[in-house]
Amino acid sequence: MNSRIEYWVKIPIGPIHPALEEPEKFIITLDGERIIHVDIKLGYNLRGLEWIAMRRNYIQLLYLVERICGICSFSHNHTYTRAVEEMAGIEVPERAEYIRAIIGELERIHSHLLNLGVVGHAIGYDTVLHLSWLARERVMDILEAIGGNRVNYAMNTIGGVRRDIEEKHKRMILEMIRYYREEVMPKVEEIFLYDPTVEARLRDAGVIPKRIALEYSAQGPTARGSGIKKDVRYNEQLGVYPELGIRPITPKEFTGVIKGDVFDRMVVRVGELWQSMEIIEKAFDQMPEDKIKTFSKDNVALAKLKKAEGAGIGRYEAPRGETIHYVRANPGTDGPAKWKAREPTFPNLFAVARALVGEQLADVPVAIASIDPCLSCTDRVAIIDSKTGKKKVLTEKDLLKASIEKTKEINPNIKAKPEAVGGICGGVRL
Amino acid sequence: MTPEELIKRIKERFEVEIYTSQTKTLHPRERIWIEVSRNDFKELMKYFQEIDPHAQFSIIIGEDRGDHLSATYHLELFCENSPSLSVAVITSCPKEDPKIPSLGDVFPSSVPYERENQEFLGIIFEGIPDPRRLFLPDDFPEGIYPLRLDEKGITPEMVKNAGHPYKIKKEGSK
Numbered sequence: 001m002n003s004r005i006e007y008w009v010k011i012p013i014g015p016i017h018p019a020l021e022e023p024e025k026f027i028i029t030l031d032g033e034r035i036i037h038v039d040i041k042l043g044y045n046l047r048g049l050e051w052i053a054m055r056r057n058y059i060q061l062l063y064l065v066e067r068i069c070g071i072c073s074f075s076h077n078h079t080y081t082r083a084v085e086e087m088a089g090i091e092v093p094e095r096a097e098y099i100r101a102i103i104g105e106l107e108r109i110h111s112h113l114l115n116l117g118v119v120g121h122a123i124g125y126d127t128v129l130h131l132s133w134l135a136r137e138r139v140m141d142i143l144e145a146i147g148g149n150r151v152n153y154a155m156n157t158i159g160g161v162r163r164d165i166e167e168k169h170k171r172m173i174l175e176m177i178r179y180y181r182e183e184v185m186p187k188v189e190e191i192f193l194y195d196p197t198v199e200a201r202l203r204d205a206g207v208i209p210k211r212i213a214l215e216y217s218a219q220g221p222t223a224r225g226s227g228i229k230k231d232v233r234y235n236e237q238l239g240v241y242p243e244l245g246i247r248p249i250t251p252k253e254f255t256g257v258i259k260g261d262v263f264d265r266m267v268v269r270v271g272e273l274w275q276s277m278e279i280i281e282k283a284f285d286q287m288p289e290d291k292i293k294t295f296s297k298d299n300v301a302l303a304k305l306k307k308a309e310g311a312g313i314g315r316y317e318a319p320r321g322e323t324i325h326y327v328r329a330n331p332g333t334d335g336p337a338k339w340k341a342r343e344p345t346f347p348n349l350f351a352v353a354r355a356l357v358g359e360q361l362a363d364v365p366v367a368i369a370s371i372d373p374c375l376s377c378t379d380r381v382a383i384i385d386s387k388t389g390k391k392k393v394l395t396e397k398d399l400l401k402a403s404i405e406k407t408k409e410i411n412p413n414i415k416a417k418p419e420a421v422g423g424i425c426g427g428v429r430l
Numbered sequence: 431m432t433p434e435e436l437i438k439r440i441k442e443r444f445e446v447e448i449y450t451s452q453t454k455t456l457h458p459r460e461r462i463w464i465e466v467s468r469n470d471f472k473e474l475m476k477y478f479q480e481i482d483p484h485a486q487f488s489i490i491i492g493e494d495r496g497d498h499l500s501a502t503y504h505l506e507l508f509c510e511n512s513p514s515l516s517v518a519v520i521t522s523c524p525k526e527d528p529k530i531p532s533l534g535d536v537f538p539s540s541v542p543y544e545r546e547n548q549e550f551l552g553i554i555f556e557g558i559p560d561p562r563r564l565f566l567p568d569d570f571p572e573g574i575y576p577l578r579l580d581e582k583g584i585t586p587e588m589v590k591n592a593g594h595p596y597k598i599k600k601e602g603s604k
Contacts (some may be wrong), residue, residue, distance in 0.1 A: 043565030050550075051576055051584065091454045118579070190584065217539040228510065230486070235506065235514040237457035242512075279559045313461060313504060324504065326491045342489045350542055 010038065013262025013399075014366070024349065026368070033360045038353040050340060057334040058084055058158060058305050059298045065325075068341065070151040071114065074107045075318035076325070076341065077156045082238075083325040084158050084336075087312030088305055095290035096160035097239040098283045103146070103155050104316075105276040105283075106173070109180075110139045111319035112269040112276075115369075116188065119266060122369045123201050123403035128191055135184040138176050145172060158291025158301045170284055177277045185273065192266045193254065197411040201261035206367025207357040209260055216351035219344040221268040224250050226260035232317040243286060244279045261365055302334045311338075320344040362406040364399075431506065436461070436515060443477065445468055454502070461516045471521045472531040476540050478517070479536060482507040487537040492547035494579045498522045500552055501530055501538075523553065525580070532558040550577045 013026040024044070029037040049068065053061055065080045066073045078100060085092060113136040120128025140150050146169050147153025155161050182289040191198060208218060213226035223230055231248035233241040249271040251257070251264040258264060295301040321344025330337035356367055437448050443531040447465040452458045470601050478485050486509045490501040500522040507515040521595075523530050532555035533540040544555040545564040563570075575582050 027469075041564070043563075043567065046565050048576065085455075086451070086453045086459075089454050094456065097456065111486075214484045214486075215538055217488065217537075230506075230509045234512050235509060236459060236516070237513050238459075239455060242457055247509075311502075312451075313516070315516075322488065324489050326489070326502070328493070338491070338493050340489070340491045344541065347539055350539065 001147045007031075011361070015318060024352070028356075028361070028364065030361060033362075035356050035359050035361065035364070038356050039164055040349055040353055047379060053336070055335070057302060058336065059302060061336070062157065063154065065339075065341065066152050068155060069343065071111050072318045072320065072323065072343070073152045074103055074155060075316055075323050076343075077154070078104060079314040079316040079318075079323045079325045080327070080339075080341070081156045081158055081314070082316065083303070083312040083314030083327040085312070086314060087310055087327050087329055088308035090159045090294060092239075092294065093290045094159055094240065094288055095164075096292045098162045098287040098418070099165050099292065100156065100243060102165060102173070102238055102280050102283050103143075103153065103161075106139055106143055107280050108276045109273060109318045110136050110143070112273055115319075116192065116266065119202075119262070119366060119369050120191070122361070122366045122400070122403060123198070124400070124407045125191070125198070131187060132184075135180065136177060142169070142172050142176055145169060157293060157295075157298070158305070159295050160291075162293070162317060164292050173280060174284070177280065180273070180277060185270075188270060188273070192263075192270050197407065199263060200408050200410045202266065203261055204259065204368065205262045205363045206352065206355060206359060207259060207261045208351055210258075212354055213260065213351060216354060217347045218321075218351040220317065220319070221265050221272070222348045222351060224248055225258075225265035227252070227258035232315050232322045234391075236315050238316065239287075240283075241279075246275075246279070246283050249275055250267065290415040305329070306332065306334050318344055321348060328377070360406075362402045366403060431481070432517065433462055433515060433597050436507070436517075437462065439481070440464065440474070440477070444474055446470070446474070457513075459513065459516070461518060463518050463520065465520045467505065468521050468523055470543045471519070472533070472536070474519065475533055475536055478505060478507065484509065485534075485537075487539045487543075490543035490547055492551040492553055492577070494577065494583075495522070496579075498524050499528055499551055501547060501553060503533075528552055531556050534559045536551050549575070551575050552578060552582060588590065 008134050009030045011028045011030060013028060025041040026043070027039040028035055029039075047055065049064065052064060056064060056173075062077060062080065066077045068076045084090070096270065113132045115127040117132035117136075120126070120132065143153055144150050146163065146165065147155055155163060208222065208226050210226045210228060213223050213228055218226065218228075227250055228322070229248040229250060232238065233246045234248055249268055251259075251267040251271075254271055255264075308329040309331050311326065314325045314327075316323050323344060324342050326338070326340045327336045328338040352367060359367065433450060434596070437450075440446065440448065444466065448506065449463050451461050451463065464474070480585045485508040488504040488506060489502075491504075495502045500520055503519045503521075505519065507517060521530060528551075531552055532544055534544070534555075534557065541560055542564060544558050545560065547553050547563065548555055548558070548561065549563050549566045566576075573582065574584070574588075576584050
């Protein structure tokens with residue numbers, strides 16, 4: 001037994017992931033195929049937003065905040081306005097709350113469809129990638145029709161929303177929901193709930209037990225996949241969400257078991273697609289006729305905010321989990337003294353890093369993709385043998401190859417080619 | 431547990447300043463703000479974990495408040511309830527002695543936030559298990575904390591290409 005030679009290999013994954021809002025580096029220590037430690041280094045895309053924010057006023061900050069991330073652009077904007085409204089005690093018209101809910105759920109649909117495709121790609125099912133990203137175009141078109149942009153719709157303003165949802169938009173959205181219900185969701189469910197290969201590949205991969213999820217404060221689908229019934233829209237009784245019948249989705253209602261693995265996280269996302277569509281329909285039924293913002297002009301809002309005192313916290317459930325913003329007033333000026341944001345990927349990354357310990361290297365792409373910071377943009381991985389100092393550079397292609405090999409062991413009929421799609425992601429988000 | 435019960439239980443054990451705020455939304459949301467000295471701070475946070483073993487740690491907001499540095503910790507208690515309890519704990523330290531006890535052994539998820547505040551504001555978290563830098567590059571100068579507003583922060587000479595796009599000075603122009 002003593003003849004077994006142990007040697008650990010350190011593999012840095014990263015640091016540049018162009019598609020992430022936070023490019024990161026995972027330094028993975030391996031004992032053979034088994035991961036024994038994961039270390040994270042962040043800050044490769046540090047833009048100094050907090051420092052810039054000290055020099056902006058409340059209205060200018062709206063548009064800075066929106067550009068933290070392309071996918072969650074509405075969520076950040078929404079959370080920031082909630083923080084400012086809480087700080088200054090501003091009331092929001094009911095119709096504006098409904099419009100916020102509708103746009104928020106449309107964003108959730110497009111974010112979840114994107115992630116379903118990315119996870120499909122990570123295990124070598126490129127058909128899933130093409131199917132779900134094709135379906136995603138429909139909701140992107142609607143967001144463009146409402147907000148004028150595919151991302152960064154700039155819908156929110158302090159005390160309401162900037163654009164109304166008109167009758168033609170309502171028709172388009174209801175038509176889109178019919179399309180998703182009848183043509184997309186059956187296929188998505190077939191793949192992510194019933195396909196034996198997908199189940200064999202995603203089951204028991206990247207398991208985050210409930211204890212670790214609670215200890216590391218995991219957020220969003222990552223937490224709900226582990227069986228924690230938390231959803232900020234529900235906990236916080238946010239806006240009109242209680243009237244829309246919001247409740248946290250856990251995999252229990254779909255599959256009956258909760259294991260906290262990648263499969264469960266995908267089940268939560270499929271469930272939330274259904275829920276988002278229901279919420280949008282209910283919102284259209286209940287939406288009252290009302291004005292859409294409290295202040296007719298931005299300078300009126302700024303004049304009111306100049307007198308504000310104290311601090312406010314805004315919380316919202318973004319597609320990936322809880323986003324939280326903090327704003328403290330600087331009385332007498334039109335800008336805040338302090339603005340700070342936290343995005344859900346931050347705690348989720350540390351939770352998944354803890355959960356990867358004991359897993360195999362081939363599970364890394366799918367486990368990291370499952371919390372939705374999309375690893376498809378991992379450009380290079382360098383393997384350095386600590387004993388000999390030899391260096392071998394693995395590209396994204398090699399890593400994908402390893403992942404596809406593992407899928408082929410389960411189902412030899414898979415004919416995926418390990419092609420890097422990193423560039424596409426970067427394009428989508430900008 | 432209602433916010434009033436929580437406030438009562440905390441007031442029994444700690445000498446702290448507590449106030450609440452409420453939003454003007456359709457379902458008014460109450461937040462509890464607690465100001466505590468750094469000596470009692472760790473005991474208070476341990477007490478929160480006693481009240482709810484599954485307390486969720488959200489964020490540390492470090493601020494430069496002129497003569498002192500403050501850190502605001504946001505916690506969510508009873509995270510599966512609707513509404514849950516939203517608690518913000520504010521503690522502070524003087525600039526000459528910027529030390530706050532670390533929560534690494536109480537809430538493991540607080541360590542990344544402590545590392546972040548340590549490098550950006552120069553608050554030293556005593557007993558932090560992992561004091562390395564997280565966001566700033568390794569060759570960033572020591573002793574400079576970007577979000578400080580005093581002489582330890584970023585000086586105007588260090589700033590390049592920042593500001594309004596139309597007002598950025600081109601190289602070589604006056």
